[in-house]
Amino acid sequence: MKPQVIHLSREAPAKPALGETCNGCGMCCATEPCPIGMVISRRRSGACVALEWAEAEQRYHCGLLKKAAASGPSAQRLIARWIGAGKGCDASLEWQAATASPDASLPLPD
Ligand code: SF4
Numbered sequence: 001m002k003p004q005v006i007h008l009s010r011e012a013p014a015k016p017a018l019g020e021t022c023n024g025c026g027m028c029c030a031t032e033p034c035p036i037g038m039v040i041s042r043r044r045s046g047a048c049v050a051l052e053w054a055e056a057e058q059r060y061h062c063g064l065l066k067k068a069a070a071s072g073p074s075a076q077r078l079i080a081r082w083i084g085a086g087k088g089c090d091a092s093l094e095w096q097a098a099t100a101s102p103d104a105s106l107p108l109p110d
């Protein structure tokens, strides 16, 4: 996979290892939508439009799963199965946090 710059909240948790419990770091969905995410995002790469930051919980959620939950347990189960929710982190991504923004070296205004 080609190196890619993705933008996530500074408060997002760090990505856990493959197979560990998903902590909502958002890295997978910010890199490339899952199959159903590709349909709703109308693209095959880049961030999924359904990815939502939950400020109170300091983590990302799948907005599609949240909407499905509001429609009832069957819809929630179906979407959860489609997106592989609750199965642990399945994203084998290597990542590196940006150390500074491009403007960090500029002098601050007086
Ligand atoms: S599946 Fe992995 S990369 Fe995706 S949000 Fe969960 S922990 Fe992060």
Ligand code: SF4
Residues within 6 Å of the ligand: 028, 029, 032, 033, 034, 035, 036, 037, 048, 049, 050, 051, 052, 061, 062, 063, 064, 065, 083
């Ligand atoms: S799990 Fe949800 S937010 Fe993530 S790519 Fe799939 S549809 Fe989008």
